[in-house]
Amino acid sequence: MSANHLPRLSQLIHMATHDLVKVEKAMLREQFVTASTALVTEARCLLDDKELWEEKVLWMHWWEKRTGEGFPIVEHGQALGVDMRIDAVDGPIMAEADEAYKRWATEEVTMAVHGGVNKDV
Numbered sequence: 001m002s003a004n005h006l007p008r009l010s011q012l013i014h015m016a017t018h019d020l021v022k023v024e025k026a027m028l029r030e031q032f033v034t035a036s037t038a039l040v041t042e043a044r045c046l047l048d049d050k051e052l053w054e055e056k057v058l059w060m061h062w063w064e065k066r067t068g069e070g071f072p073i074v075e076h077g078q079a080l081g082v083d084m085r086i087d088a089v090d091g092p093i094m095a096e097a098d099e100a101y102k103r104w105a106t107e108e109v110t111m112a113v114h115g116g117v118n119k120d121v
Helices: 009-016 019-044 052-078 088-114
Strands: none
Touching: 019 052, 019 088, 052 088
């Protein structure tokens, strides 16, 4: 082959270099899907109010962990314009789980402040 038909070095580098913003957006989207799937799974394991308090505390711990994993991903994704919404079918269960978390966290604080006796014992 003659030298006229060989690609230039800049052409080779451009071909091998991905659009880094697109790659980062794709990675963030995948991380969000993984984190939101874990959060939805945790929401589906929501306990009813008749469960033992220790089980509720354990569930609340996992809920905090899962939401804590998701927030930085969502914030970064939103900054880059990545769609960070969960599926509409999962919205109600997520809202219910979040409300239960808030209610139980309030109960836990109230018990701690008043030195209350655990009603499940």
